[in-house]
Structures are given as C-alpha cells and as structure tokens.
Amino acid sequence: MTGEGIRIEGVGKSYDDLRVLEGIGVSIKKGSVVAFLGPNGCGKTTLLKIISRNLDPDSGIVFLDGKNIVEMRPVDLSKKMGSVPQAHRSSFPFSVLDVVMTGRAPYIGAFSTPSAKDMEISLGILKTLGISHLAEKSYTTISGGERQLVMIARALAQGPEFLLLDEPTTFLDLKNQMGVLSMVTGLAREKGMTVIMTLHDPNHALMYADEVVLMAKLDGHKSNVIAAGLSRDVMTAENIRAAYGVDVEIIEHDNKKVILPYVK
Numbered sequence: 449m450t451g452e453g454i455r456i457e458g459v460g461k462s463y464d465d466l467r468v469l470e471g472i473g474v475s476i477k478k479g480s481v482v483a484f485l486g487p488n489g490c491g492k493t494t495l496l497k498i499i500s501r502n503l504d505p506d507s508g509i510v511f512l513d514g515k516n517i518v519e520m521r522p523v524d525l526s527k528k529m530g531s532v533p534q535a536h537r538s539s540f541p542f543s544v545l546d547v548v549m550t551g552r553a554p555y556i557g558a559f560s561t562p563s564a565k566d567m568e569i570s571l572g573i574l575k576t577l578g579i580s581h582l583a584e585k586s587y588t589t590i591s592g593g594e595r596q597l598v599m600i601a602r603a604l605a606q607g608p609e610f611l612l613l614d615e616p617t618t619f620l621d622l623k624n625q626m627g628v629l630s631m632v633t634g635l636a637r638e639k640g641m642t643v644i645m646t647l648h649d650p651n652h653a654l655m656y657a658d659e660v661v662l663m664a665k666l667d668g669h670k671s672n673v674i675a676a677g678l679s680r681d682v683m684t685a686e687n688i689r690a691a692y693g694v695d696v697e698i699i700e701h702d703n704k705k706v707i708l709p710y711v712k
C-alpha cells in the first residue's frame with residue numbers, strides 16, 4: 449500500500465463486552481494538525497493508543513506512510529512516532545533531563561550511553577518549551593503542568609515525524625496551553641510534522657487544528673465518526689449537537705468561527 453501520512457481502515461475495538469470503536473476510517477495528511485474531538489468516553493484515547501500501537505484493535509489496520517504498523521519494527525516506529533499519554537505519573541526519582549533523554553532511546557544502542565549530541569538535543573528541547581530551569585529537578589516533585597511539558601519534550605526528543613498528544617492542554621495554564629498548541633502547529637508548518645491530538649475545547653480545535661475528527665459514543669451510531677474534514681466545516685452546530693447532545697451558538701470574529709455555549 450502506498451500513501452503518505454496515516455490511514456486508518458475499518459478499525460473496531462471492544463473492552464470485554466463494551467464496544468467502544470466501530471468502523472473507523474480516517475485519513476490524515478502528512479504535515480497536518482488534526483484534532484480528535486468528542487464527548488468523554490467516546491473512544492478518542494483508545495483510537496490514539498491504537499495508532500501508536502500501545503493497543504491492538506480487534507479489527508482494521510493502521511497504515512503509517514503506507515506501511516501496516518503491525519509489521520513495523522518497534523524501534524522504527526518509535527523513530528517515526530512520539531506519543532504523549534494523558535496525565536502521567538512516575539514514582540521513579542529520575543531528573544527531568546533523564547526523562548527527556550529516554551526519548552533518545554531509539555537512537556542509542558542497547559548497551560551504549562547517551563552521546564553529547566543526545567544531551568544537546570534534549571537540552572535544546574527543554575529550552576524551546578521554556579523549562580530549562582527544571583532540568584535537574586526530580587520528575588516526581590514537579591507540578592502536573594510541568595510534567596505535561598516534560599512528556600511533550602520527551603516525545604519531541606524522539607525526533608518524530610508524527611506526534612500524538614492525548615489532551616495536551618490538561619493541567620496547563622492559559623499561557624502554556626496557547627504556547628504548546630502554537631508550538632505544535634509551528635512544528636507542523638516548519639518541519640512538516642504531523643500532529644494528532646485529542647482535545648476537549650472546540651475553540652482550540654478551530655484555532656489550532658487544520659482538520660477535526662468529530663466522534664460520538666456508538667449508542668445507535670454505525671461508526672463513532674460523526675464528521676471529519678476541515679475544522680471550519682466540521683464544527684457546525686448540527687454536528688456538535690449530534691456528537692455531544694448540546695446546543696451551541698457559533699459566531700464569526702475576525703473571519704474566524706467562535707463557539708459559544710448556548711444558554712436558553
């Protein structure tokens with residue numbers, strides 16, 4: 449199979465008796481920023497875990513640049529794809545710099561130690577994210593928001609072409625939310641990195657994502673995907689009602705759509 453980017457075909461997944469994903473077919477163009485949006489429990493994280501091969505689907509295939517991810521060597525997959533999980537805790541007292549350096553593992557031989565270049569790359573990323581001052585701190589003692597930034601730094605240290613972020617704005621203050629979202633969109637524009645992130649704020653999706661995959665719980669739907677495509681086109685009041693069962697009002701500001709909760 450050829451084709452650049454990510455192609456998801458016919459993915460389905462159950463946890464025991466609970467059918468979570470059905471009939472997921474989505475294509476993600478290389479270099480685009482894509483948001484997975486939808487209500488709690490609709491399967492966004494499950495889908496992200498399937499794309500990063502942290503979880504195998506019951507059916508369907510994920511292609512990365514035309515290759516079935518199941519057939520890729522784990523080390524090759526981790527050079528191509530960095531993944532940032534939701535809320536991350538660790539009881540190991542590693543320094544922040546050591547945690548970020550683990551992102552270099554795919555490039556370091558099993559019996560080797562990180563090189564000066566690995567160190568330089570890791571320090572550079574800490575600087576980009578504005579957290580150089582945390583380098584020597586223990587990962588266990590930093591705040592939730594700081595941990596989130598460190599896990600993003602770790603994924604970037606992998607030098608990935610594809611970056612998967614599960615709720616990257618959780619725990620972040622307003623400035624860091626905007627900082628992280630503009631940084632990842634900047635990386636997509638400058639380096640052609642493909643970014644997939646799960647989000648809860650529909651305005652973040654409108655502002656920062658090129659495309660949105662709007663999902664709903666299966667309940668009677670044949671597939672979780674309510675609509676997929678350009679953010680502006682997908683984020684309509686009708687689609688939002690179908691996904692979340694709520695009414696919103698959409699206004700235009702500076703030629704951009706803004707979603708307001710509708711209060712009757």
Ligand SMILES: Nc1ncnc2c1ncn2[C@@H]1O[C@H](COP(=O)(O)OP(=O)(O)OP(=O)(O)O)[C@@H](O)[C@H]1O
Nearest residue numbers: 463466468486487488489490491492493494495646
């Ligand atoms: N390991 C698991 N075992 C059993 N059920 C699970 C497991 N992981 C997730 N689920 C269930 O699968 C459904 C989808 O979960 P998932 O975390 O993918 O949703 P989500 O859209 O990311 O939700 P949220 O927005 O709340 O993070 C939920 O009903 C959840 O309870």
